[in-house]
Amino acid sequence: MSRRNKRLIIGTILVIVPLAVVFLSKFVLQGASSVPKLNAIKVTTPPMLDGDASDAVWQTAPELKVTINGSWATSPVTVAGQGGGTATEITIPWVKLKALYTDTTLYVLATWPDSDLSITRGGGWDWTGTAWTKHSGQAEDRLAFWWPINVPKFESIGCRAKCHMPDAHPDCYTAGCHMKDNHPSTTGLEDECYVQTGERADKWHMKAARFLGVKSAAQSGVVVVNPTTHEVTGGKVTLIGYCDDKHTTEYVADKDGGRRGDSGSGATTDNRNAIKTSPKYMESNPDNYIDAMILTQTEINNGETIIVDTTGVTGAYAGDDAVTSAWSKYSSFNACVPENILKEPSGSRGNIEQAATWENGIWTSEFKRALLTSTTDQDVQFSDLTKEYSFAVAVMDNSGGEEHFWQKDYQNLVFVTLTPAARIVENVVAYPSPFNPKTGLLKFANVPADATIEIYTLTGELVYTLENPTSSAIVEWDGKNEDGKIVARGIYIYRVKSGGDEVRGKFAVVK
Ligand SMILES: [Ca+2]
Ligand SMILES: [Ca+2]
Numbered sequence: 001m002s003r004r005n006k007r008l009i010i011g012t013i014l015v016i017v018p019l020a021v022v023f024l025s026k027f028v029l030q031g032a033s034s035v036p037k038l039n040a041i042k043v044t045t046p047p048m049l050d051g052d053a054s055d056a057v058w059q060t061a062p063e064l065k066v067t068i069n070g071s072w073a074t075s076p077v078t079v080a081g082q083g084g085g086t087a088t089e090i091t092i093p094w095v096k097l098k099a100l101y102t103d104t105t106l107y108v109l110a111t112w113p114d115s116d117l118s119i120t121r122g123g124g125w126d127w128t129g130t131a132w133t134k135h136s137g138q139a140e141d142r143l144a145f146w147w148p149i150n151v152p153k154f155e156s157i158g159c160r161a162k163c164h165m166p167d168a169h170p171d172c173y174t175a176g177c178h179m180k181d182n183h184p185s186t187t188g189l190e191d192e193c194y195v196q197t198g199e200r201a202d203k204w205h206m207k208a209a210r211f212l213g214v215k216s217a218a219q220s221g222v223v224v225v226n227p228t229t230h231e232v233t234g235g236k237v238t239l240i241g242y243c244d245d246k247h248t249t250e251y252v253a254d255k256d257g258g259r260r261g262d263s264g265s266g267a268t269t270d271n272r273n274a275i276k277t278s279p280k281y282m283e284s285n286p287d288n289y290i291d292a293m294i295l296t297q298t299e300i301n302n303g304e305t306i307i308v309d310t311t312g313v314t315g316a317y318a319g320d321d322a323v324t325s326a327w328s329k330y331s332s333f334n335a336c337v338p339e340n341i342l343k344e345p346s347g348s349r350g351n352i353e354q355a356a357t358w359e360n361g362i363w364t365s366e367f368k369r370a371l372l373t374s375t376t377d378q379d380v381q382f383s384d385l386t387k388e389y390s391f392a393v394a395v396m397d398n399s400g401g402e403e404h405f406w407q408k409d410y411q412n413l414v415f416v417t418l419t420p421a422a423r424i425v426e427n428v429v430a431y432p433s434p435f436n437p438k439t440g441l442l443k444f445a446n447v448p449a450d451a452t453i454e455i456y457t458l459t460g461e462l463v464y465t466l467e468n469p470t471s472s473a474i475v476e477w478d479g480k481n482e483d484g485k486i487v488a489r490g491i492y493i494y495r496v497k498s499g500g501d502e503v504r505g506k507f508a509v510v511k
């Protein structure tokens with residue numbers, strides 16, 4: 001590049017940057033509502049629930065990146081029987097969300113970083129050759145969505161999805177709206193998520209070691225496993241089953257405060273004898289790590305297991321030699337015998353199907369729930385698709401202790417609806433960003449019927465104007481300017497006008 005060209009470019013930047021700042025600041029001052037939106041797109045073909053987000057329909061949905069800004073671990077508070085964590089920093093900084101819906105069903109996609117797959121939950125059994133030893137410490141990856149059903153304070157002070165943590169919003173103590181206030185725990189752990197009398201919240205609680213692997217558990221090739229903790233640090237594991245469907249009630253004096261399983265039965269029974277010194281079953285010849293780590297009632301019924309302890313079990317002890325032989329397979333995979341037997345949940349407890357993949361440090365999880373359920377005091381009802389539904393997210397990376405991360409604010413689920421009256425300009429969203437005009441279209445969702453969309457460069461040059469003559473809630477742009485040419489890569493600004501209102505935002509073009 002010649003010196004003259006360099007000077008020209010630098011000179012241009014010096015002119016453009018101040019212009020862009022002036023132009024952008026005008027937009028920022030007129031920003032949209034401060035509550036972030038998760039826009040659910042209506043589809044006729046639902047995604048396949050398999051823990052793989054490559055479905056074409058997921059590519060059509062805008063993404064909301066939730067910032068995780070709260071954290072807590074058992075250390076320095078050590079809880080008897082639950083080990084002690086060390087992480088007080090935020091090691092899971094974000095959760096990315098997408099949503100789709102059909103006439104009957106909501107689908108949510110969540111992805112988040114997590115360096116290890118943890119599915120030993122509260123323990124798991126190791127065979128010494130003559131006896132069983134049990135691990136201690138919570139080790140189970142989890143994620144939770146918390147949906148207020150009727151919790152009036154939720155939208156004014158926000159919430160913790162797993163909202164029984166020590167740094168709960170100060171107003172939660174003084175307002176007495178929800179969460180812990182005057183129920184100190186003798187152990188030092190405030191495990192008391194609850195709401196006020198008559199209030200209810202819905203809680204969707206992913207549990208990697210329990211509800212998630214009920215239907216199937218598979219790994220792709222070899223996975224890298226820590227032989228001591230039995231956690232996976234490399235490879236790919238897919239679990240298909242359920243998300244534990246719970247709800248939050250007023251405080252009840254027990255260890256779970258106001259956290260309750262929905263009516264029906266859960267997805268686990270204990271794999272241990274009455275005095276907690278041995279598992280009842282183990283697989284005689286597990287295929288691989290994840291087959292060893294996930295034990296289902298179906299596998300027991302199919303004769304894939306041997307009896308390790310006869311407590312409550314019909315049949316005879318397989319004997320130390322048989323156990324040692326079976327254990328050699330577990331040991332070769334760095335697996336342990338799990339502490340739970342998985343089964344199909346029933347009733348309202350089983351309302352949420354889930355499929356998730358952990359691959360080299362990233363969880364990708366699909367959730368599926370009917371828009372309406374029959375237990376209206378236990379589940380949020382998506383009965384009015386013109387309404388916005390607030391919720392918050394938390395992630396638990398329990399890995400030998402309690403390690404919890406959550407957002408201190410919340411967002412609203414918005415159904416991109418075909419009812420024109422429900423579309424307001426502040427809910428317009430542009431996606432995907434970055435947008436590649438060579439491979440797809442830029443979409444504007446929630447567009448009011450009379451809206452005009454103008455697209456500008458950063459310096460304020462009008463590139464294209466879109467009208468909305470079809471009254472469609474989604475307006476598409478092919479990335480071409482008024483001359484029919486694909487625009488240059490870079491940052492662009494859109495301005496949507498409807499009636500006297502307008503909203504502005506940014507997107508990136510890549511090629
Ligand atoms: Ca983990
Ligand atoms: Ca198995």
Ligand SMILES: [Ca+2]
Nearest residue numbers: 245262348351
């Ligand atoms: Ca339910």
Ligand SMILES: [Ca+2]
Nearest residue numbers: 245246378379
């Ligand atoms: Ca529920």
